[in-house]
Amino acid sequence: MTDARKPTSPIKGRGAASRVASRFDATTTEGVDDGWGSVYEDLADAPKPQTTVTEERARTILTRNTSPDVGFSQSLNPYRGCEHGCVYCFARPTHSYLDLSPGLDFETKLFAKTNALDRLRDELAKPGYVPQVTALGINTDAYQPIERRYGITRQVLELFAETKHPVSFVTKGASIERDVDLLERMARENLVSVHFSVTTLDNRLASRLEPRASAPHAKLRAMKALSEAGVPVGVMVAPVIPMITDMEMEHILEAAREHGAREAGYTLLRLPNELKDVFREWLELHYPERAAHVMSLVQQMRGGKDYSAEFGTRMTGTGVFAQLIQQRFRKARARLGYGRLPDLDTTRFVPPRRPSPQGSLF
Structure with a gap:
């Protein structure tokens, strides 16, 4: 059952401020103010949520997609x-x-696929396997903090390097420098590319938007390295x-x-x-004075809705404001x-x- 209390302040070191209900919850609750303010009790005073990791055994490890507006078909x-x-992570749902x-829960209750290396080896060894560029870490970042403990990304990357299999990354983790x-060896054979996701260069804003991702300057340092x-x-x-x-x-x-x-x-x-x-x-916790304006602009770029999943426009939106952003990007990229x-x-x-x-003789 989801906690019905409404948070009145953010939780330091966390992006989300509460356990927002899942769309599959069989039972949900809604707080109603009884006049004593209990519904609006400050959740920041509650014990800080700790990160827990559950080890799991994956049945398969490669995921395929046929989406026409993403740059990969396997991850x-x-x-x-x-x-x-x-x-803002689109993978939260x-x-x-x-x-x-x-x-x-998305950022505190994590799962590590400890048999990923074995599953990957099995899939790559199948007689009919056709190699294609594999995006490593899309739904969740391959270089999030728990990678230091589990090293699963390193394990599968070593296998990709061994088999000369092409890999691409999109990451917010400067620990990719490890x-x-x-990566240098694979790059010499044109087997790897890395994109860094940068949302802001403002350290204070980054600590609110992406509290445990690498700081902006650390991403740039890793990019240069x-x-x-x-x-x-x-x-x-x-x-x-x-x-x-956007500015x-x-x-x-x-x-x-x-x-x-x-x-x-x-x-x-x-x-x-x-x-x-x-x-x-x-938004209500960090920018209450502009929350309505932000959502109004979001909806203007999404056909009047909070979101439109239509292929071709879901990444860039529609409408005047979306067109302005697109023009600014194109001009800056060219300048x-x-x-490619x-x-x-x-x-x-x-x-x-x-x-x-x-065993093997050779």
């Missing part, structure tokens, strides 16, 4: 849930499938939030270019399913000399050998 997520706590809240040895190692690097200005971060677009593109980014893209704020409730709550990263090579793939109880 691998080492974890479920993400401790970065980005309040996936926690509802686990009977958990897309709010606080794997520069593998990978670029200098020969790894193709790009930047995603994502998401663009009207009246919160930073050009500054982000300039900073990323100075730190080695060669390709750039952007996405507009997306609020599918319960995410609209998580984000509205965040700064951004181009090379297509990754799928022809080098060497399938892994299946484990044999008899």
Whole structure:
């Protein structure tokens, strides 16, 4: 059952401020003020939610999609849930499938796929497997803090490197620098690219929007380190939030270019399913004076709704404000000399050998 109390202040170090109800909850509760103020009790005084990690055994590890407006058709997520706590994360509603809240549960109740390496080896060794660029860490960041403990991303990346299988990343984690040895080696064979997702360059705003993601300056530092190692690097200005971060677009593109980014893209704020409730709550707590204006602009770019999932426009929106953002991005990208990263090579793939109880002679 979801806590019915309404938060009156944010929780330090967390993006969400409450356990927003899941759309699959069989029972939901709603607080009603009885005149004593109990409904509006400050949840910040309650014990701080701690991060817990459940180890799970995945049945499969590669996920396919046929969406026409994303740049990959295959992905691998080492974890479920993400401790970065980005309040705007489009993946939050996936926690509802686990009977958990897309709010606080998404960033505090995490799952580690401890058999990911074995499952990946099995899938890559199938006789009919056809290699395709695999996005590593899309629903949740492959370089979130618990990667330091579990190292699952490192394990699967080592297998991809061993089999010469192409991989792409979109990350907010500067800890990707840890794997520069593998990334540098794969880059020499055109097997890897890395995009850093940068929402803001303002440290204070970043601590509210994405409290446990790497700070903006740390992302830029990692971007430069990978670029200098020969790894193709790009930047995603994502998401663009009207009246919160949209004014930073050009500054982000300039900073990323100075730190080695060669390709750039952007996405507009997306609020599918319960995410609209998580984000509205965040707005009311952090920017109550402009919350209505922000949501008005969001709806203007979404056909009058909080969100439209229509392919082709769900990433960039529609309407005058969306067109303005698109024009600003195109002009800045051209002015700064951004181009395209090379297509990754799928022809080098060497399938892994299946484990044999008899061992191997060669």
